[in-house]
Amino acid sequence: MDLVREPAAKGTATDTRRARPAAGPGAHSPALRALAHRVSAATGDELPALLDAFWQDVEAHGGTPLVEPVEGDPRHRAVTFLWRGHRATRRVLLLANRLVDRERLADALLTHLPGTDVWYRTLRLRADHRASYRLAADLSPGDLPADPGARQSRLRALVPHAAHDPRNPRRLGDRWGQPDSSVFALPDAPAQPWAERRDGIPRGRVERHRLPAGALGAERDVWTYLPPGGPRPDSPVVVLCDGDMWFGRLALEDTLDALAADRAVPPPVVLAPDAVDRLTRWHDLTAHDDYVTFLADEVLPWAAGRLSLAPRPARTAVAGQSLGGLTSLYAVLRRPDRFGAALAQSPSLWWRPGLPHGVPKLAPADEAPWLAERFAADAANGADAADTAVGADATGASGTPCPPLRVHLDVGLHEGSMVDHSRCMYETLAARGHLVSLREYNGGHDYACWRGGIAEGLVNLLGRTGASRPRA
CATH class of the missing domain: 2.60.40.10 (Immunoglobulins)
Incomplete structure (x- = not known):
């Protein structure tokens, strides 16, 4: 692909x-x-x-x-x-x-x-x-x-x-x-063929679980989506930020069911922690190492044991929007031994360490995002992605180098400097040898766009060759 x-x-x-x-x-x-x-x-x-x-x-x-x-x-x-x-x-x-x-x-x-x-x-x-x-x-x-x-x-x-x-x-x-x-x-807006609920197709199952306190110091609710027919040991796994929005309000399960029915992707298991509230979300999703540890070393092992999964980095993606998009990129930077792919929609690449909650997005369009600099610094200090992975742990559990990351970026043309920041991230990742795509759509920082884009991103990262696609 x-x-x-x-x-x-x-x-x-x-x-x-x-x-x-x-x-x-x-x-x-x-x-x-x-x-x-x-x-x-x-x-x-x-x-x-x-x-x-x-x-x-x-x-x-x-x-x-x-x-x-x-x-x-x-x-x-x-x-x-x-x-x-x-x-x-x-x-x-x-x-x-x-x-x-x-x-x-x-x-x-x-x-x-x-x-x-x-x-x-x-x-x-x-x-x-x-x-x-x-x-x-x-x-x-x-x-x-x-x-x-x-x-x-x-x-x-x-x-x-x-x-x-x-x-x-x-x-x-x-x-x-x-x-x-x-x-x-408007009439020429990109079709969202998987966004709405369809009748007459097999249904997956959505559950909500509470994980015990660990790296985050508090219990956390996690939504799970299990595909029609149940998970298989080799099912791809998607760790998704903002589960309370995607499953609590937007019925993402309808999109996942439609993707499975069209054989557009191998039916994934989705693990989606709650964001809790605005302050907690800001704390967790701003390049917070404890949150990455929570995803990599608590959520994934919990799901593997409960659902009899055998998640491999090559079949494990982390996804998010806005600050969640920043987090998905930071997670693959820090833990390529767990996450081999990232879906980052409208990532908040304006963020940099030291910004308190509520501070305006001050990074200008011509300033390289802090996270892009982190990826570039790892490239300067080590080999290309073809030789080794980026991050604190550049090798997998076996000690062997991790393969290039797969990253899909999504940004709206009405998002100001975030468009330039996403382009900069694209160029940085591509120069490092990672497999990266960037889609620019005519819209804003908006779930109205993201709910179609998340399906496109999953198809791009996980899709099968020859997958059927519904007509617009």
């Missing part, structure tokens, strides 16, 4: 990195223009029926957001987010993943169509975009403060009240008391 850099769809990586949504002039909705024209010509008696007909038409066409062609530009769409307000609605805030600047929330407010219950905001987006979003309506009286700082503070207070779009049936769960988000995918 070849692991190579995959250029982004619909153009080169450089072209797609420059693509940004445009709001305001140049991003107009034909439907909203037509509505505004009809409203201006309607009498007071005609207006309620006209607005009811508009909202019924929105629902009949699949709900929100509205997706319309951009005249003369087939590569983009006019995407209009809508809110049906009432007399008390003062403003509506759009929180779309990586499409709004959280430091300039006034720019993310919807516009009120005068004399109606319609609030709207139209963005011009490339036709392969996918994202999640939330909306927050403000009913508090009074205008926004004129002072920019006070206005930003007032709008920031709305953020915790944002929730899914009631007119969009496509939802994405969250955890730790956060509300669901809504999801949109």
Whole structure:
């Protein structure tokens, strides 16, 4: 199986990195223009029926957001987010993943169509975009403060009240008391053929276990996915960060069942520890050696004994998103004797030692990520991957050199400097002789994208030659 850099769809990586949504002039909705024209010509008696007909038409066409062609530009769409307000609605805030600047929330407010219950905001987006979003309506009286700082503070207070779009049936769960988000995918967005639950296929089994305190100093819940028919001694093993999200909220078992049914991968056993909470997650998933020890020397041996597995590094992958992606790369760096492959989606390569929880991601795009430097330093101090593995323990349990790592990187083109950091990591790993692939998609730091990308990554790392692939 070849692991190579995959250029982004619909153009080169450089072209797609420059693509940004445009709001305001140049991003107009034909439907909203037509509505505004009809409203201006309607009498007071005609207006309620006209607005009811508009909202019924929105629902009949699949709900929100509205997706319309951009005249003369087939590569983009006019995407209009809508809110049906009432007399008390003062403003509506759009929180779309990586499409709004959280430091300039006034720019993310919807516009009120005068004399109606319609609030709207139209963005011009490339036709392969996918994202999640939330909306927050403000009913508090009074205008926004004129002072920019006070206005930003007032709008920031709305953020915790944002929730899914009631007119969009496509939802994405969250955890730790956060509300669901809504999801949109434009017509050319990459297919996610394994993301949804399928009827009529064999089902795997999801269990939740509590492991005793060890390297982490506290008990930890671990989710397990056992493939249809049960595990085999030679089943590939995937250790996945954020089990409480993937199995507690996103039903990853449906994706794994579909992959097995299509024979896209040898059915894996998945071991997925809970993240617990934000502070624990930050502590565990920021290149924390005790957490790598927990995965390598506690979770894997526990599963091997309980499930009669014989995990080998060549068939054991570690996977994660964001800080979990950082952790997956750090785990293969430190313990290639346990983990021979890594799936890192939107890895937080901006992180470096000494950053406390909550500090902004300050590493600029042209600064080599700390973890890439760690891989490069190991290369400078030793042989290539073809001769020996990287990390604290460069050899396997038998004392023999470990083979090159297999790594799949995944990053969204709206993730700013994280795109450049992922490219740097790709080049560093490739130069060292590891088998590495990089996929760049048109989206953000978003489970709406990761839930399709995790399947693609597993196929890339574990897939069989000749695997069937469902039609988009």
